Amino acid sequence: MKINFVGVGEAFDESHANTCLFIEDASLLIDCGYAAVQRIWKEDIHNKINTIFISHFHADHTFGLPALLLRYHEDKREAPLTILGARGIEKYIRDITELAYPNNIDKLCFELIFQEIDSDSKIELKNATLTFACANHIDSSFAIRIEKDSKSVVYSGDTGYCAEIVELAKETNILVHEAYTSQKDKEAKELKKHSSFLSCGLCAANSACKSLALVHILRNSGNPGAIEEEIRLAYKGTLLIPKEGDNFEV
Ligand SMILES: [Zn+2]
Ligand SMILES: [Zn+2]
Numbered sequence: 647m648k649i650n651f652v653g654v655g656e657a658f659d660e661s662h663a664n665t666c667l668f669i670e671d672a673s674l675l676i677d678c679g680y681a682a683v684q685r686i687w688k689e690d691i692h693n694k695i696n697t698i699f700i701s702h703f704h705a706d707h708t709f710g711l712p713a714l715l716l717r718y719h720e721d722k723r724e725a726p727l728t729i730l731g732a733r734g735i736e737k738y739i740r741d742i743t744e745l746a747y748p749n750n751i752d753k754l755c756f757e758l759i760f761q762e763i764d765s766d767s768k769i770e771l772k773n774a775t776l777t778f779a780c781a782n783h784i785d786s787s788f789a790i791r792i793e794k795d796s797k798s799v800v801y802s803g804d805t806g807y808c809a810e811i812v813e814l815a816k817e818t819n820i821l822v823h824e825a826y827t828s829q830k831d832k833e834a835k836e837l838k839k840h841s842s843f844l845s846c847g848l849c850a851a852n853s854a855c856k857s858l859a860l861v862h863i864l865r866n867s868g869n870p871g872a873i874e875e876e877i878r879l880a881y882k883g884t885l886l887i888p889k890e891g892d893n894f895e896v
Pocket of ligand 2: 706
């Protein structure tokens, strides 16, 4: 199974597009922030996406959708598109698209399907199985596990340290985890709903995942050496700090 790191940034990073992943084996895009859409066309994956999973309703994970939908319309897309997300996903996507481009969402030239998920959902997709866990961020934030041919990928979404994600990520081949800032900075800012590098390392160690990839790192938040040093306090497995356009095969 291959992961394409379409974007790896947090909300307001001038150097990196918002965190967005593509799993070709499942034709699945994960999250679609406002700075991710151009990257989807640049990576030439737009025609391979059948399903989009939205981890939570924050703009850096969702506000690319109106542009994505309208670009597909201009490109005369014919294939249906399914959007998976928490309860209320259809209203949320309809509302932001209506604000962005009024009176368009019902005129799209392809079928748009919404599917609500919760932590108990299990979805079969192109021979891949999707399962979910509640994340520790805003209400209705979810992590996802994609499993195919005994290989698996887990994406945490935005989250503070979360026992449910440790469970979801048990022995996964790769855990793609939000790594917001250093433990010292997290404590100083009293951030509870994002992860320090140390808490990512703890989640990776406690889940016994085979490799850990860090995304959504706060802009200007330390050099890779300092990040690795903090991760290594807890986790000894393979560590990646991917850049946009990187691919990783499990
Ligand atoms: Zn968020
Ligand atoms: Zn975010």
